[in-house]
Amino acid sequence: MKKKHLDDDLTNLDKQNLRSRIIDSANQVKAKKRKNRILMVAASVVILVGISLFYQPKSEQAIESFVKTSTDIDVNKVDGVTLILGSGDNLNLDGENTTVKYSKSGEEVVLGSGKTVNQKSTKNEKALYNTILVPFGKRTDLKLSDGSMVWLNSGSKLVYPAVFNGNSREVYLEGEAIFEVSHNPQKPFKVLSANQEVEVLGTVFNVSSYKDDDLSFTVLKSGSVKINYSDKAVKGIKIKPGTFASYNAVSKEAKTKEVNINDYFSWRDGFLNFKKDNLKHIMTKLSRYYNVQIVIESEDLAAQTFSGNLDLKENVTKVIQLIGETSNFEFSSDNEKITIINSN
Incomplete structure (x- = not known):
């Protein structure tokens, strides 16, 4: 007897419906597998992100925060030019030559007398801050780890990292200083103070921001600088060489004018x-x-x-x-x- 095939009893419509159900079932299986794979990948990503967040080193402490928590570091409480290392050690720079020079790593500090002091420039992957205090009646200059030069006037304090290992170079000034910044477009140089932030790439300028002065100012000798004020109601400005830019903390006014730059740089030469x-x-x-x-x-x-x-x-x-x-x-x-x- 001849065997009967299933196809013999199925109409064309039945065959079409059966084929559709088979295809739908296969698609559902594929979709379920794909969903499971996506969930597994997503879970892996979450785990990796969690691990990276857990092990990611903490961001460097903002220099402003360091200044605020170091209120005991007062320029009026030292007798001579004083360098405070990240370890907290105080170094008194006696004599006429009070120059300070840093190595590129920030781990070697050469004092004016020729003495070399070694220090750690980072701790737990964060830069350690150094502070130099210049009391009234004294002046000094220092070479930072990036090669930038700073001349500090009387009654001034400068806070800076021993080495600039982030995406920018930031220092905090209280008083008056002349900066000759080493050019590095990839790492903008910023001078922060109580009322303003001066950002440069490579230039020479003077900044004055004393605690007991209502007026803070910046005078540009060469290059270009951008000044942003802590008072957000005052618009930031970009100045050209020969410009005096000031901010009055009492009147809340910012002004600019052209000046003879020698009047603001001559103190460096006495x-x-x-x-x-x-x-x-x-x-x-x-x-x-x-x-x-x-x-x-x-x-x-x-x-x-x-x-x-x-x-x-x-x-x-x-x-x-x-x-x-x-x-x-x-x-x-x-x-x-x-x-x-x-x-x-």
Whole structure:
């Protein structure tokens, strides 16, 4: 007897329906396998992300946070130029030569006397911060690990990493300094202070931001800098060489003007240039430079303006005497204070 095939009893419609069910079933199986594979991959990604987050080194502590937590580091509490290493060790730089130079790794520090000090530049993959304090009456200069040069004026503090191992180079300034920044477009150089942030790639400029001054300013000698202010209501600016950019913390105003840049860089060479500056402003600078208290008894006299060039290699009484020759004031001095009075 001839065997009967299933196909013999199926109509064309039955065959078509059966074929559709077989295809749908196969597709469902494939979809389920694909979904399981996706879930497995997703789980693997989650695990990997969790592992990377767990083992990823913590980001470097912001330099502003370090400054805020180091309130005991006060420039007015040291007798001479003082370098504080990341370990907390204090190094006093005695003598005329107080220069500080860092190696590229930041682990070797050469002091002005020629002495070399070794330190760790990082801890747990985070850069360690160094601080240099320059009290009133002193000045110094240092070469950072990236080759940038900094000249610090009297009454200034600079906080900086021993080595710049991140995507930017950031230092924090309290006081006044001249910067000659080593060019590196891949690592912008930023000078942070209480009221402003100055960002550069490679240039020469002067920044002044003293605690007891209402006015913070930046003077650009060469290159280009961008200034952002902590007051977000004041728009950031980009200045060109020969420009004086200031911010007044009281009036909340930012201004720019063209100036003779030598007036703001001459202190590095031991001179003070001033043009139509009031006597109070001039005496404030001299007080910091020579570390002596100077009192002007008359407000009218304090508001008088003067122009000239002073050789700061002379002693302070000689310098004040030279200013007095162009005006009508006299002064008396003792070991701790100089008092300026009208001669009339």
